[in-house]
Amino acid sequence: MTFRDTLDVDGGPVAAEATSSTAGERPGSAPSRNSWRVAASELLRNRLGVVGLSVILLMVLFSFVGPLVYHTNQVTTNLTQVNLPPSARFPLGTDQVGYDVLGRLMVAGQSSLEVGLAAAAIAAGIGTLWGAISAFAGGWVDSVMMRIVDALIAIPTVLLVLLLATIVTPSVLTMIYVLGFVSWIITARLVRGEVLVLRTLDYVSASKLAGERPVKIVLRHVVRNVVGIVAVQATFEVANAILLLATLSFLGLGPPPPAVNWGGMLTTGLNYIFDGYWWQIYPAGLCIVLTVVAFNLLGDATRDALDVRLRRD
């Protein structure tokens, strides 16, 4: 762990972007295999983190393995069985065009999790590179890159997402790009703060003196040392992306049929709120809440595990 006050290029303190290194590492080196083992062990000792991880695994199994066990037709509508309440045949009833709601939740979970994870991966990738390059390059490059980040932060995320969603044709793939594009900003700021410290360390200076190219230094020595902080932020971004997808679908800007996600199911179900079709509303809502909370719990636990100051022992 390194924690020091330093000055950014504008002369302001960057204490808010407190830097942390992966647990158990020696300053100036990439995280060792041992340090990851310690972090994993610490994570598994965090009960809330384990709960979060378990719920996520459960949701992944539910969405991806569930359809292999619980067979339903999620391709063909069936108007002879619309809006049926839960029964032995349909444990969570049917929806307005005759789909089995339990089976639909599983398929919808695939989209929601895919979008959440992929968008978070894109955000982590862009954010890490942006923040690392900005901090490592310094000077006017850093100024320009960070002003872009500041400008994007000034725009409310939902507004930005809505704008982008109306420009592109909605599909699962475009949603991943749209949500990934709006989610990298915080990661970039965090990584920049970390790299501002890392770039002053001896091993980076040594690499420079040895004549290594800046790109190689960033990729080999700098990025590897911010993996921890990026991983923590990525878990939060997964939850945010799932929520944003739900919001877009709620507003009718999500992927159109036959694609389905929990937010879209919730929206459709809410149309029938006065008809008492609770099975079209609560299960989808519950899936969103559980998954988002689970990713947040995992994020918190991961941060605790990677941050020696927050260790229990």
Place this chain on the structure above:
Amino acid sequence: MRFLRRVLASLVAICLVGAMSVVVAGGSASAAPDHRDTSGGGVLTFAEQPGAPPTYIFPLYNGANSENADITYLQPLMWLPLYWFGHPTSSAATINYKLSMAYPPVFSNGGKTITMRLKHFIWSTGTPVTARDDVFWMNLVMNEKTNYAGYVPGGWMTHVAGYSAKGATTFVLTLNKAYNETYLLYNGLATITPLPQQAWDKTSASSPDGTYDTTSAGAKAVYSYLNAQSESLSTWDTNPLWQVVDGPWRLEPTSGFQVTGQVTMIPNKKYSGPNKPKAAKFEELPFTSASAEYDALRSGSVDYGYVPTTDIGALGSLKAAGFKVKPWYEWGLTFIGILFNNPKYQALMSQLYIRQAMQTLINQPEYIKTILGNYGTPTYGPVPTFPKTDFLAPAEKKNPYPFSPSAAKKLLASHGWAIHAGGTDVCKKPGGGAGECGKGIAKGARLAVSLMYPSGFPDIDNEIQVMRSTFAHVGIHLTLSEAPENTVLSEGYACIGKKAATCPANTPVLSIISSPVYTYVPIYYPDGTSLFGCGGATNGGNYCNRRVNTYLTQIESDRSNATSLKTLYTYEEYIAKQLPDLWFPNAAYQISAISSNLRGVSAQDSTAHIYPETWTIK
């Protein structure tokens, strides 16, 4: 901090779900307060359609201002047309001479001269409505044709040879071409609306009332002034112009209109026509969403409202609360528009057998029964199947293409397509001969097209989902896209009048705006000239068939009503089978819920006119 973050994250997720529920269930902050008034004859409250408040008060309106909120709920209550269409006691979309301001027109000079004699009506200023007021309307509309929604290029207005007032009560119109009398009455004379020339013939607020309308420049200046006043929504209830009316109602001075769309009308004490208002006030209430309106309805704030179609499962509680529930159907059509000049899909969609296959995959009776809750009517051709009308050909009363996936499959297979159920059919026999895919369709071409539909219409969303699934069964792949209604509308008209080479290939091949898509109001004759005629003003798909044009010309110009009607029947049968678009179920315009306290609503007019002067409140 960690705990706080965890709690916050959980709260965000829970709040999202909760907020969604609140937004959908509540929808709007515009839920109306209790408008019950015990003074006088009581206050009638009527719900406007969600997000559709009145925007234009001047009866000479353009296409952009031709919503029901303006042209059927607002203007006709204050300014009556010469000939009234619709009835307070039935849903028939026919002429109503009892409510009309003029006696039946008399045709002479081989049908080129039409004489109309006015009944005794007076303006709220006390002066009688005269033929000069008809001339005033004609002067304005003839000089501002393109700003009037009832104008059809090449239609009767382009054949007006003259018009004049013969004395105070006789108005004479002369044409240089004879029309079928019924056609002219429904599409031409019905649009004439006497306007108060003595009060409105001015070019500015300070100009004295005059005869500016008698010159072209003057008429344009008068129109410009009146149009500007109409666009000033905040001054509607304080502007003395709009207080001069001949209908049963007028805006309550100083508080009769709010820019949010709330209208308050009081009886016109000088109204000289039939059905004098009995209530003290009539209020039209705006809502931003159907669910907001439904909340107001259930709370008793609305006497005459509607139920969102998604909530028809909950009608029992509404009926138990004393509401009468009645579907209200409009004199109109619902269809999925086909774009015939998309360069990429032109060859596919110009094949009648492909359109036939698609049509046989639309299960109209099932959609009506299951998705629309039986609140819908089928569409089989250009004339609505409801309300009952003599214009409907016997052949159009039956579905020419009943639902049959096997028939669709057979059609495609017999024209050289390799059927891939659940996938996408592929053309294996290109060419224009028998048993081949058709001219312009290459070997290996896939039977896949795009369909755009509006967001925010759960019924249409469900119908389209079912349709996509059914189409997929025989290998027709529909790529769906959802967009706001205005976007769908603009995409549907993106290639109107263009050659295929200039039409973007990504323009949706199929599109549907709403239900109904097209209403025969204010031009009531149901031949669909502007929809299906070559170059028609609303022919967004650019369908063009010379035989159709010949029929339309005969229908409109044949002086014999019997022969014209016979031609209309032939045309209907032909075009119903030609599929210039895909016929789709016509959902009820609204499922009305009428409070048991509200009396006098015996029927709902298919021309969407309302008759609050015949209603009373307990």
